[in-house]
Amino acid sequence: MSNTPPPVLELAEALIACPSVTPAAGLVFDCLEAQLTPLGFAVHRFITGEAPDGPVENLFAIRHGPEGSRHFAFAGHVDVVPPGDDWASAPFAPEVRGNLLYGRGAVDMKGAIAAMVAAAAAVPQEAGTISFVITGDEEGPAKYGTVALIEHMRAVGAIPDLCLVGEPTSVNWLGDTMKIGRRGSTNIWLEVEGKEGHVAYPHLADNPITKLVHMLAELKAMPLDDGTDWFQASNLEITDLSVGNPATNVIPARAQARLSIRFNDLHTGKGLGERVSAIAEKHGGKARPVVYGEAFLTPPGAFSQLIADAVEAEIGLRPEASTTGGTSDARFLKDLCPVIEFGLCNATMHKRDEAVAVADLDALARIYSRVALAALAG
Structure with a gap:
């Protein structure tokens, strides 16, 4: 297993190149599994549910640290909304123009998942247990997505101490906002x-x-x-x-x-x-x-402080704690452990020509790595 972080841009491009309009299945999960397995993760994929809201594919991957160590989870989704028409380039053919990576899911949220993979690669296994909680149905009904993942995690006794969801929470620039709850x-x-x-x-x-x-x-x-x-x-x-x-x-x-x-x-x-x-x-x-x-709140405290410290250390900015916006899968994950959302700028999510700054991908990977190390240290 290598601790050398893979290039975040390449990881993101590979995920974007997999068409995965909700509910996502197959190819995009193959891609993510191929990224995680060399890093020492045991990957479990399963399909649940029936029509009309299923079937849905989900992925749970875990890399165990020393016995008794803390467990930190990254969570997110690989499904995307339909791309629509009139893109400047094909929505599932990632393309870098200038300093931006274009493609459906670049922001919401394959870019963040790529940053999570790179971050996990940079965290030594002896630091503690890291898991990935990834659904193919966050943009859809979400009936057989993260709910089924939570059932699986409980069944195998893999309950994290803290969970970070990579939704695009930043508004004007990377790091200005994190979500500590949702209505x-x-x-x-x-x-x-x-x-x-x-x-x-x-x-x-x-x-x-x-x-x-x-x-x-x-x-x-x-x-x-x-x-x-x-x-x-x-x-x-x-x-x-x-x-x-x-x-x-x-x-x-x-x-x-x-x-x-x-x-x-x-x-x-x-x-x-x-x-x-x-x-x-x-x-x-x-x-x-x-x-x-249901509405939930992770009250400001050690976890939000930890994330704010990581953001400030990397980009010199402290994120504002917010509960605005729509729902996310954090509404389910909050039943497992404290959960906070933090990710890329959301200005182009669900829009034509969705794009992320390449520099933001690299910065987010470094922030996620700091968060994971601090969370595992306790």
């Missing part, structure tokens, strides 16, 4: 049944749209919170209205809507679902909540 997310489908009829005879019908409008007005007025020390205020947004009535002179039989609630740690998804359901029933409707993740 929870729930979508709620609403339906109101009525009685169809002619618009000229409303007394013979029951208009469900009227009920739905009153329901939505009360839901939008429902008090949530004003935020906390670390979280912005929770928000409820109406994301869809559907009646599907092609006739201009017919009162429809039913009306539907959908809500999205992003909530902080003052709430639970279950509790919010119950509140919405009660209001829906009050107006003669039904609610079907689906919770995609």
Whole structure:
């Protein structure tokens, strides 16, 4: 096993060159396994789930340190969103132009995974245990991804002491932001049944749209919170209205809507679902909540200090602790151990001509190496 870090750019290019629109499987995992095996990692790949949200391929790799040593985990995903059209170069043919590496996944998040591999190569095995928790379904439903990985890790007794997720958290430049928590997310489908009829005879019908409008007005007025020390205020947004009535002179039989609630740690998804359901029933409707993740917080402390120290040592900047943005697989990993997200600049993620600065890849690998060494030292 060599402790010489592989070139981060080459690692990233190899991963990007593997088309892996979510759910990812096969080739991109072959590539990652080929990168990890020479570094002494035992790689376990498995497929779980059935249609429509599966099957999903996942990878857990571990390199054990001395008995009783600490365990630090890198986590992330190799699946990417569809590239779309009109790229300046082919999205899965990585290309360096100027000082930037272009390709789908360069930022979110094959570039970070490449930096993790290079970082792991630079950490001596005697420093402690390092693992990789990699899913092929973070950009999709995520039903059979990291959840299945966590089940596997528990089954084999490989619970890390700390976990770093390589999501692209930086905003204006590498190192300005790390995520110490995320808001929870729930979508709620609403339906109101009525009685169809002619618009000229409303007394013979029951208009469900009227009920739905009153329901939505009360839901939008429902008090949530004003935020906390670390979280912005929770928000409820109406994301869809559907009646599907092609006739201009017919009162429809039913009306539907959908809500999205992003909530902080003052709430639970279950509790919010119950509140919405009660209001829906009050107006003669039904609610079907689906919770995609609970809010979580890794309070500022030793772990966030460790990451901030590593960033400052390499690039002279201390990242701001934040909980903004959408959800990530950290919402599952927080059940195993303290988890923080830190990674590349997110300006081009999910966009056409996604790109990362080559210098940022090298700097991130050095930061990740420092983080791993400090985390394993305890």
